[in-house]
Amino acid sequence: MVVIDKDVERAARPVPPARRRRRRTPVTWVRGGGLSSLVFLLPLIVLFALFSWWPVLKSLVLSFQQTNFIGPAEWVGWNNFERVLADPLLGTAAWNTTWFTILAVVIGYPVPVIAAVFIAELRKARGFAAGLAYIPTIIPPVVSVLLWKTFYRPDESGVFNTILGWVGLGPYPWLQSPGAAMPSMVVQACWAGFGAATIIYLASLMSIQSELYEAAEVDGASIWRRIWHVTLPQMRGIMLIMLLLQLIGTFQVFTEPFIMTNGGPENRTVTILMLIYRYAFLASDYGKATALSLMLALALCLLSGIYLWATRKWSTT
């Protein structure tokens, strides 16, 4: 194997003729198409500013104010944050959200990876299998949650209880039980989210060069060794990104507890986002709602930062 020193290689390249550097002035910028690029970008910038950045900025301001939307808003300093921190339900909601995230990662994270690897190994009907895996993603979230709510019906009429009844088990209370409510919800969330993740992993798998597998096969590697030594290292980058996206997504869980249990039983499924919703729409306390939103956003930024720092060494990029 010949090792080429990069500096040596660079030095060996022919030197391009020295170019006269043109000074960039507003005129050259316009002539170079800068103005038209900007004008083309403007609709997007206006839309983003109006519907994305402005509301973000507005809620930042709102978190330091007390307003009834009628008279002028009153600046209250850190009062909204203090009241959020004093809410006895905040600790419960934070723990519930963390518990949901932990369960979602443990139950939901490996499933799409495994599914993608198996689908990739298929010689026939790979597209069909991928399509099947993707079906749950096509169902609108609210519909899928309502569907599972009926599956989880606590009496004998529930789908799961009916099936378990055939083998003499149950009926189980599922969502009605303080202990089982959250895991039941996580299973639904994983089912709903696993299709999209599988497709992304599958795309990443397809881009792995087949020579690597061929070489491994020539070396006598079994399927498990091929997965361990070729597939997983090649997918490392996408897997790390997906884990981060999943963490951010699950910390913002709302639809499932809102529709399935409304935070019950006994606040066991109240999440941070549900608390924000309650502050805003049940108590009309927008100061508190935006303060907690901001706290969640900061916590997620911090989490993402720590995650990226911790995984920098493992990442392929």
Place this chain on the structure above:
Amino acid sequence: MAKPLFRRTAVAALTTALVAALAACGTSSSDDDPASGGGGDTPDSDAPVTISINDLPPTEEPERRQSMLDKIERFEEANPHITIEATEYRWAADTFPAMLAGGTEPTVTALPFTEVQGLAARGQAAEISEQLEGAGFLEDLNPGLMEVVTAPDGGIYGVPYAAYTAGLIYNRALFEQAGLDPDDPPKTWDDIRAAARTIQEKTGVPGLISMTTENVGGWTLTAMSAAFGGLMEEVDGETATASFDSEPTKQALEFLRALRWEDDTMGANFLINWEDSRNEFGAGRAGMMIAGADAYTDLVETRGLPPEAFGVAPLPQDDDAVGALSGGSVDLISARATPEQIDAALTWIQFNRFAKYYDEQTALDNVDGAAKDGRPVGTIELPIVSQELYDQYLGWIEELINVPRENAEYYLTTIQEIPLVSEPPVKGQELYAALDPVVQAVLTREDADIDALLAEAEDNVNALIQAG
């Protein structure tokens, strides 16, 4: 070179202008917004004024809609200086704040009793005591209901126009099926328990279901507690203290516990919101439930309950009972309304809601559209005016009444004797929210410690009240 550049720029500029124009469509001009309510001193009673109202029936109900539009026309003829802008907007807890924020809330919004105190406390409703005094119909309003719209500071923040009490809603068909007499509804809590057991045994349907989530668990417990003799808040002047860690609330919870764990007559689902309870009851999957006595329209029209299956009775009043929790609807006037608009709004409210009690033709016009659309006429409600005026009104519209009022005879003949109890005035929704998990605990855990749960919830609510 210059030409394509110009063309590209022009296309982009046009797109931008279009987007900006579209965006501008969504925002209303705020120039004509009277930013601060009650600005002027003496309202000019003849100056042209425009007010907006909500609850215009949608086009799916053409007769009711036309009847409302005709009513507005008659009103505008009689009051040429007032223009009414009717909107189809129906009040909802999650859309109203957006309207407030955008300054687009109607001048007069019809909304439930439950919301009035919160809106008043936040300064989102106009204080109308003075104008109401001069409007000439305050003396006819049921004084027990005025408490609902009176804030702890004494100010009046709306006009109640329809009322009911929390009651025991029961399925008459299931009662018959279980061998119970539907014309003799349960009159004590023990009767309810026995009826629940019989219904469960004979029909296999849960005897009694109870709402537990989205704050209605707390509302139901508040209604039950009042029937056992408890008030959820003690109000002293403008300060309030949560006081539900008391014997009556414990009795109410013990009652639920007995039905759930000793009799097993409450079904298997204990995470029930308002919608779920109505769906279950409408589908005939519950013998009884504690809900607003006005449930007829929703259950029959929306959930498919046969009209003759609807039964309602007052909640049994214990010896120490403080009364029946009231519910209903209020016309609320926007805090942005000018004095002229408040006067015009009150004139409209009087015409829209109260004229029917004084004039036969108005009474008939008022229900004509609903009758033609096949919607309920003569629903079970609590009179908001004197019994005499109300009976006269019922006499006028007798021919058009299509609700089997005879099935609610016991409720209608006894409810007048029971004093009305208003909802907790300070942080009412937060109080209900704190009680939801208490009810859920009693129904999902056999070993739930009622004393500890109530004590903790009460501390939490008092902390919220103190935090402001």
